[in-house]
Every structure is written in C-alpha cells, then in structure tokens.
Amino acid sequence: MKKIVVLAKQVPDTANVTGDAMKPDGTVNRAALPAIFNPEDLNALEMGLSIGEKLGFEVHVVTMGPPKAVEILKHSLYMGADNVWLISDRRFAAADTLATSYVLAEAVKKLGDVQLVLAGRQAIDGDTAQVGPQVAEKIDFNQVTYVTELKEVDVDHVVLERDGETRSETIRTGFPVLLTVTAEANTPRFPNAARMLQFFRAGLESDFDEESLKIARENGWVVPTWTLDDMGLDPERCGLSGSPTKVHKIKSITLKGTDLQLFNRDKTGIQEMVRNIVKDYVEVER
Amino acid sequence: MSNYYNSSRKLHFSQLELEPVVRDLEHEFKSKGADSLGSMEEALTWYDMLLNNAGEIAGEFIAPRAEAVDEKGCKLEDGTVSWAQETQENMDMLAQSGYMGAMLERRFGGLAMPVSVNNIIVEMISQADASLMNLYGLQDIAVTLQKFGTEEQKQRVLPKFAKGEVSGAMALTEPDAGSDLQAVSLKAIEKDGKWYLDGVKRFITNGSGDVLLVLARSEAGTTSGRGLSMFLCEKSPEIVVRRIENKLGIHGSPTCELQFNMAPAELVGKRKFGLIKYVMSLMNGARLAVSAQALGIAQAAFEEAVEYANEREQFGKRIVEIPAVYQMLKSMQAEIETSRALLYQTGLAVDMMEIYERKAKAGEKVKTELRAATALADFLTPLSKFTISELANRAAYDSLQIHGGVGYMKDFKVERLLRDARITNIYEGTTQLQVVAAIGALVKGLFEKEMEEVRSMELTSLKKEQKEVISLLDKTLSAIASVHEMESLEFHDYTATYLVEMASILYRLKLYLPIAEQNPDKRNILKFFLMESDARIRYLENRIFHLKEQYGENIDRLKDDFLK
Numbered sequence: 138m139k140k141i142v143v144l145a146k147q148v149p150d151t152a153n154v155t156g157d158a159m160k161p162d163g164t165v166n167r168a169a170l171p172a173i174f175n176p177e178d179l180n181a182l183e184m185g186l187s188i189g190e191k192l193g194f195e196v197h198v199v200t201m202g203p204p205k206a207v208e209i210l211k212h213s214l215y216m217g218a219d220n221v222w223l224i225s226d227r228r229f230a231a232a233d234t235l236a237t238s239y240v241l242a243e244a245v246k247k248l249g250d251v252q253l254v255l256a257g258r259q260a261i262d263g264d265t266a267q268v269g270p271q272v273a274e275k276i277d278f279n280q281v282t283y284v285t286e287l288k289e290v291d292v293d294h295v296v297l298e299r300d301g302e303t304r305s306e307t308i309r310t311g312f313p314v315l316l317t318v319t320a321e322a323n324t325p326r327f328p329n330a331a332r333m334l335q336f337f338r339a340g341l342e343s344d345f346d347e348e349s350l351k352i353a354r355e356n357g358w359v360v361p362t363w364t365l366d367d368m369g370l371d372p373e374r375c376g377l378s379g380s381p382t383k384v385h386k387i388k389s390i391t392l393k394g395t396d397l398q399l400f401n402r403d404k405t406g407i408q409e410m411v412r413n414i415v416k417d418y419v420e421v422e423r
Numbered sequence: 424m425s426n427y428y429n430s431s432r433k434l435h436f437s438q439l440e441l442e443p444v445v446r447d448l449e450h451e452f453k454s455k456g457a458d459s460l461g462s463m464e465e466a467l468t469w470y471d472m473l474l475n476n477a478g479e480i481a482g483e484f485i486a487p488r489a490e491a492v493d494e495k496g497c498k499l500e501d502g503t504v505s506w507a508q509e510t511q512e513n514m515d516m517l518a519q520s521g522y523m524g525a526m527l528e529r530r531f532g533g534l535a536m537p538v539s540v541n542n543i544i545v546e547m548i549s550q551a552d553a554s555l556m557n558l559y560g561l562q563d564i565a566v567t568l569q570k571f572g573t574e575e576q577k578q579r580v581l582p583k584f585a586k587g588e589v590s591g592a593m594a595l596t597e598p599d600a601g602s603d604l605q606a607v608s609l610k611a612i613e614k615d616g617k618w619y620l621d622g623v624k625r626f627i628t629n630g631s632g633d634v635l636l637v638l639a640r641s642e643a644g645t646t647s648g649r650g651l652s653m654f655l656c657e658k659s660p661e662i663v664v665r666r667i668e669n670k671l672g673i674h675g676s677p678t679c680e681l682q683f684n685m686a687p688a689e690l691v692g693k694r695k696f697g698l699i700k701y702v703m704s705l706m707n708g709a710r711l712a713v714s715a716q717a718l719g720i721a722q723a724a725f726e727e728a729v730e731y732a733n734e735r736e737q738f739g740k741r742i743v744e745i746p747a748v749y750q751m752l753k754s755m756q757a758e759i760e761t762s763r764a765l766l767y768q769t770g771l772a773v774d775m776m777e778i779y780e781r782k783a784k785a786g787e788k789v790k791t792e793l794r795a796a797t798a799l800a801d802f803l804t805p806l807s808k809f810t811i812s813e814l815a816n817r818a819a820y821d822s823l824q825i826h827g828g829v830g831y832m833k834d835f836k837v838e839r840l841l842r843d844a845r846i847t848n849i850y851e852g853t854t855q856l857q858v859v860a861a862i863g864a865l866v867k868g869l870f871e872k873e874m875e876e877v878r879s880m881e882l883t884s885l886k887k888e889q890k891e892v893i894s895l896l897d898k899t900l901s902a903i904a905s906v907h908e909m910e911s912l913e914f915h916d917y918t919a920t921y922l923v924e925m926a927s928i929l930y931r932l933k934l935y936l937p938i939a940e941q942n943p944d945k946r947n948i949l950k951f952f953l954m955e956s957d958a959r960i961r962y963l964e965n966r967i968f969h970l971k972e973q974y975g976e977n978i979d980r981l982k983d984d985f986l987k
Contacts, residue, residue: 324484330521331534333472334458335458
C-alpha cells in the first residue's frame with residue numbers, strides 16, 4: 138500500500154517554561170521542561186491523516202530520539218496513525234540537521250513506496266527548519282515548505298498554499314513530494330478515545346517482561362525500534378561524528394533594552410541597524 | 424493552553440470507589456485484548472486519559488466557539504433545522520474523538536465508560552458551552568435504547584450513535600403535559616401490527632434529530648400514566664418541525680415543536696410501561712446530566728468572577744480585595760466544591776444501580792441490593808439537581824454582580840452564563856419537583872441511614888468539625904420529625920423545600936469531611952462551608968418552627984390572597 142510518512146520530534150515545551158529552563162551554561166535544561174509533541178509536527182500529522190483517509194494511503198510516523206520519544210508515537214497512534222517507528226541509538230546522539238536528515242531519509246527509503254513525506258515547518262527547540270528540506274534533497278523528492286493550506290488533493294497531485302514571506306504562493310505538484318507544514322494549515326485532531334484504549338498500553342519491547350510481551354505482541358502494543366545497525370547506516374554520518382555543526386560557545390543573554398528604535402526602510406537605515414546590532418550584541422573573540 | 428480537567432475535578436474523581444463498577448463493566452478483567460481493560464489500574468489510567476483529553480477539547484476547542492454559538496443559534500428553514508456552524512464543528516470534533524458512544528457497550532462501537540466518568544465530561548463540556556451539553560447529553564437516548572430495546576433495534580441504531588452519525592431527542596413534553604407527564608395525549612395507533620404516532624410534542628430539545636424516543640398514549644380511552652408507552656421513531660417526512668423556540672439561553676440547541684402525522688414508530692420494551700419505567704429511567708439520566716451542566720456553568724461563572732475581580736481596580740485597589748466582593752467569591756467556591764462531591768457521588772450511585780439492574784436482568788439474585796442502590800440513586804439524583812441548578816443561578820447572578828455594569832453587556836461572557844443557567848432549574852423537572860422526588864428519602868429514613876456514617880468517621884484533624892456536623896444533623900433530623908408529626912399534608916409539602924435544603928447541606932458535609940481530612944488545603948473550604956451551613960440550618964429550622972407556631976395545620980390559608 139502507498140505510504141505517507143510523517144516526521145515527528147519530541148521537544149522540550151519551550152512555550153510553557155517553568156522553573157529553571159536553562160542551565161547555568163546556557164543550554165536547555167531538558168529535565169525541567171515537559172517533553173511534548175513538536176506543535177507543527179501535529180499539523181503535519183493532521184494533514185497526513187486527512188490525506189490518508191481521502192486517498193487510502195497508510196500513514197506512518199517516524200521519530201528519531203531517545204526511548205521516551207515513544208510517547209509522541211503513542212500520541213500519533215491515538216490520533217489515527219497506522220504505524221509508528223522509533224529510530225533510536227546512542228550513536229545518533231548530538232546529531233545536527235545534516236546527520237538527522239541522513240538518518241530520517243534512510244528511514245523513508247527503508248519503508249518504501251512512500252508518496253508523501255510531511256514534517257512540521259520547524260521544531261520549537263532548534264528552530265532551524267532545515268531537516269525537512271534536507272530530507273527532501275536526500276530522497277530526491279520535490280519539496281514545498283511553509284505550507285499554510287491544503288487546497289486540493291487527489292491521487293496524482295496536491296494543490297497547496299505556502300507562505301512566501303512577502304506574498305503567498307499557490308503550488309500544484311505531483312507525487313512524490315515532501316511538505317513542511319505550518320500551524321496555520323489546520324487544527325490537529327485530538328486523540329480518539331477508542332484508540333487510546335487500544336494503544337495506551339503500547340511501549341517499546343524493553344518495557345515488557347517476558348510474559349506480558351506475548352500479550353503485547355498479540356495486541357499490537359510493541360512499538361518497533363530501528364537502530365543504526367538495523368538500518369545499515371554509516372556511523373560516520375550519524376550523531377556527533379556526522380555533524381559538522383560545532384557549537385563553539387553558548388551564552389545566556391538576557392535582553393534588557395526596553396526602548397524601541399526605528400530605522401528608515403532604505404539602504405542607509407538598514408546599514409545603521411546592522412551596525413547597532415553588531416555593536417550591541419556581537420562579541421568578537423580575540 | 425487551557426484544560427478543564429482541573430485539580431478539583433481530579434481530586435473529586437479520585438474519591439470515587441469505582442472498582443465494583445469497573446469490574447462489572449469489564450467483565451471481571453477476564454479479557455486481555457486491546458479493546459478491554461485488564462485491571463483497575465489500567466482502567467484508572469485510561470479514564471484519566473479520557474478526562475484529560477475531554478478537558479482539553481472543552482478548553483481549547485469548544486470554549487472559543489461558545490460566543491459564536493450563542494450569537495448565531497439554530498435556524499429553521501423549509502422544515503429543516505440547522506445548528507450553528509460552530510456547534511456542528513464541536514459535534515464533529517467530539518465524534519472524531521470518539522466520545523459519542525461514551526456509555527454504550529463496545530460491541531456497538533461505544534466506550535463502556537462508567538456514568539460517573541461521563542458525568543465529569545458533561546460538566547467540562549458545559550463549562551465551555553452549556554448548550555452543547557444538550558446535544559452531547561442526548562446520548563441518554565442511546566443508553567435508554569441499550570437498556571430496553573430489542574437486540575435488532577440496538578444493532579440497527581446504536582452503532583450510528585457511537586459514530587456520531589445520528590443525533591437523538593426525547594419527545595415527552597406536550598402543550599398540556601409539562602411537569603405532569605401523565606397527561607400526555609399524543610396518540611399511538613396500531614394498524615396491521617405496526618405502530619403510528621399522531622399528535623404534537625412541544626419543547627423538544629433537538630427534536631429535529633434522527634432518532635426520537637417518544638412517549639405516547641397507546642391505550643385509547645385511558646387518562647393515567649399507565650396508558651402510555653415508549654416508541655422509537657426515526658426521522659421521516661411524517662414528522663414535521665413546526666417551529667423552533669426563541670429562547671433566553673442555550674441558543675446552541677434547537678428546541679422544537681413537532682407535529683407527528685401518522686409517523687411510523689416501533690414499540691420500545693413493554694406496552695404501558697412507557698412512563699412508569701422507561702421515562703423515569705431516561706429522566707433520571709437527564710437530571711444527572713443537567714446537574715453536571717449546571718455545575719459546569721457555576722464553575723465558569725466563578726472563574727470569570729475571580730478573573731474580573733483581580734483585573735478591575737476601583738478606589739485605588741483591585742476589587743477582589745473588597746469584602747463585599749470576596750464574600751461572594753468565598754461562598755461560590757465553597758458551594759461549588761461541596762456540590763462537586765455530591766454530583767460525582769450521584770454519578771457513582773447511578774453506576775451502582777445500573778450494575779444491579781444488569782445483574783438482575785441476567786438472572787442473578789440481587790433484589791435487595793438493587794432496591795437499595797435504586798433508592799439511593801433516586802434520592803441523590805433529584806438532590807443534586809435541586810442543589811446544583813439553584814447554585815448555578817446564584818453563581819451566575821453573583822458573578823454578574825461582581826462584573827458590575829460591564830457584566831450586563833454582551834461584551835462579557837457572564838451574561839450568557841446567567842441566561843444559560845436559568846433553564847437548569849426548570850427543565851427535566853423544576854426545582855419544586857426535585858423536592859417532591861427527594862423528600863421521600865427524608866421521610867422514609869434513607870437520609871438518616873445514609874448520614875449515620877458521619878457519627879463513626881475516624882477523623883484526627885477535624886474532630887471538632889465532625890462534632891458540629893453531627894449536631895447539625897441532629898437539628899435536621901428533629902426538624903424532619905417535627906414536620907412529620909403534623910397532620911396537614913399541605914404543611915409537609917410547604918416545608919419540604921426547607922427540609923431538602925437541609926439534607927443537601929448535610930449530605931455535602933458528610934462527603935466533604937473526609938476529603939478535607941485527607942487534603943489539608945481543602946480544610947479552609949470545609950470550615951467556611953460548615954460555618955455557613957450552621958447559620959443556614961439554624962435559619963431553616965427556625966423558619967419551620969415559626970411556620971408551625973403561626974399557621975400549623977392551617978397553612979393552606981396562605982394561598983387565600985391569590986385565589987381569583
């Protein structure tokens with residue numbers, strides 16, 4: 138059966154910061170923040186589910202992350218996903234967008250017969266908006282980013298509206314295609330009560346003991362996990378070693394300025410603005 | 424992000440001893456399949472997820488649409504009734520989320536949720552949009568059919584309910600049969616082994632729905648309730664919506680006048696048992712739902728009041744700091760908290776009654792248990808509706824008062840709450856009828872028996888309060904006795920409302936004592952409520968005393984001024 142793959146990420150809930158959200162060294166204190174389904178990935182899943190219902194395609198949700206990321210996969214099942222996959226391996230840790238997109242692209246290839254890949258526009262922790270486009274390149278799909286509306290869908294094409302920053306663009310494209318979806322695109326459905334009953338006991342193989350594993354398998358409660366070896370990946374392209382992005386230093390900056398400065402909307406105005414920013418906020422290491 | 428499954432609701436839910444209910448619903452946890460629950464722990468986990476999800480749907484999806492629903496209302500065009508677009512969206516979302524068959528068996532696509540869990544969902548939905556409860560709550564139609572319909576009727580209709588493909592209505596009221604349903608005159612006519620309905624029904628919530636349960640006179644020539652039967656009637660051209668009412672509140676739900684022109688129908692259950700058995704069952708479910716609706720409205724009114732009182736500044740300070748304002752808030756808080764305990768226990772009592780009904784139907788010998796459980800549910804249901812529908816009105820009234828002038832304007836939510844609250848103490852039996860339904864338990868000793876527990880509770884931190892509750896109980900019991908010794912039945916009826924109010928206060932104190940004992944942060948609520956209760960009980964006691972002194976057996980004279 139033809140497949141739709143939704144790429145999802147579990148992220149710290151940066152919108153509801155409580156307690157010490159940042160560590161003294163300026164990195165995110167993940168333990169202090171609840172882990173949630175990246176909001177725009179829910180919009181991607183919603184789009185995937187509604188297209189899946191219309192075209193009779195299977196909806197698969199894939200996430201790369203630690204074992205506890207199984208929570209967002211369970212949430213996907215509650216919403217209606219047909220299959221979910223956790224891609225997890227210690228050697229995937231500290232991946233930047235290049236290494237992440239490599240692993241996710243390989244997962245899409247491994248699933249096979251994929252017509253449509255959907256991802257949220259960006260994750261609320263890294264805010265790069267790069268993973269979706271990089272996956273599209275690696276699997277050689279057309280891509281439409283910043284999708285704000287699904288206008289039409291049929292077996293051989295979709296019509297989308299995308300946010301082109303200064304104007305909106307309407308795009309018609311055939312399959313296969315990768316879309317990154319914004320929050321305006323739709324209202325994600327809520328979990329379904331009966332599906333919660335069906336899957337609330339789901340977990341990873343390691344969550345069950347020998348006896349309960351048998352029942353879990355019979356009931357479809359075991360969420361499959363793919364490791365680096367399962368996928369036959371090149372370790373050099375994964376995790377830290379596959380990530381050219383090196384963080385030199387993180388500094389916690391508290392913005393104190395409350396005044397508003399207006400610049401002219403012309404070349405000199407912009408030059409002045411850039412000069413001000415450099416003067417105030419850029420630190421040059423000597 | 425707002426989720427209506429708040430800490431108070433969680434706490435009161437955790438108080439319910441659900442195990443016997445869940446054991447029965449889940450067939451003693453024998454099945455290990457994915458569509459059944461394997462243990463009490465699993466049940467509580469899933470119920471918690473259901474409630475949390477419903478709380479989010481209520482807070483995030485339904486609440487933001489409530490204003491538009493209220494403004495647009497329903498329309499009748501060319502004989503077809505349409506809901507506001509936002510109401511349709513709400514119903515679609517609830518159906519997609521799988522809540523439309525909450526209490527139906529899983530073989531019909533339902534969730535097999537206890538009544539007491541669904542009750543909390545009704546409360547949360549009503550907090551978001553009271554009018555939506557009237558549509559969501561119509562699941563009681565399906566539940567009634569599940570209890571009394573034939574297997575064929577159930578197979579045909581219930582799965583459609585569970586999917587949210589159809590909505591229902593219960594058609595009882597007629598122009599001349601409101602509180603007095605024995606006067607129903609819509610005719611059910613049998614012809615060649617088939618039934619047809621002919622006549623008019625009025626004030627039918629969602630009368631335009633697809634599946635109607637209709638109370639009709641099947642025994643021509645009779646005039647009492649025993650000539651009435653219950654019919655299942657599916658939408659057909661022979662049922663015409665003549666008009667929809669232009670109402671004060673709950674604009675989201677259409678209230679229809681229906682004309683039946685020999686509409687084909689099927690008998691539900693046994694002939695002549697329509698009113699005395701099936702409608703009573705249907706009505707009790709509806710009364711519980713209205714109580715939950717009322718508590719949702721009260722909660723909304725309270726939250727609006729707290730928020731506004733914190734924002735609004737007068738005389739150089741926030742008005743929440745003014746005694747005349749916070750006294751209203753304090754009273755609302757105590758009433759809502761203790762009423763929630765009552766509402767949730769009522770849900771549990773209905774669950775227990777239904778267990779024994781099912782067991783009895785399956786041939787088990789549970790006659791005594793069934794009788795006791797039914798008596799308790801039949802007492803607590805009207806007691807809840809009496810208490811909470813009046814509370815909703817007071818809370819909305821005071822909340823508007825706290826808002827001052829702006830509260831009177833359409834710009835603020837509270838005026839809608841006031842309008843929506845107003846029906847809760849009228850429909851499904853007025854407050855005055857709830858008194859009639861509840862007073863029996865006081866006279867026949869069920870109330871006293873239920874309250875015995877308060878004398879033997881082993882409390883450590885609230886010993887003094889327990890003693891005070893016992894002393895209020897004694898006052899109440901002697902008030903009941905003092906009314907009872909009067910010969911005039913008119914005196915009994917006249918004072919019944921005072922006695923039922925006293926019983927409501929005491930019952931809530933009984934439920935709240937152990938909660939406050941276990942939860943120190945709830946003690947100030949208990950103490951405040953106890954203080955107010957003490958004053959109120961003394962007041963009511965006095966009132967009865969003086970009525971007796973002054974009018975005694977001649978109380979019927981009080982009406983003389985009004986007889987024309």
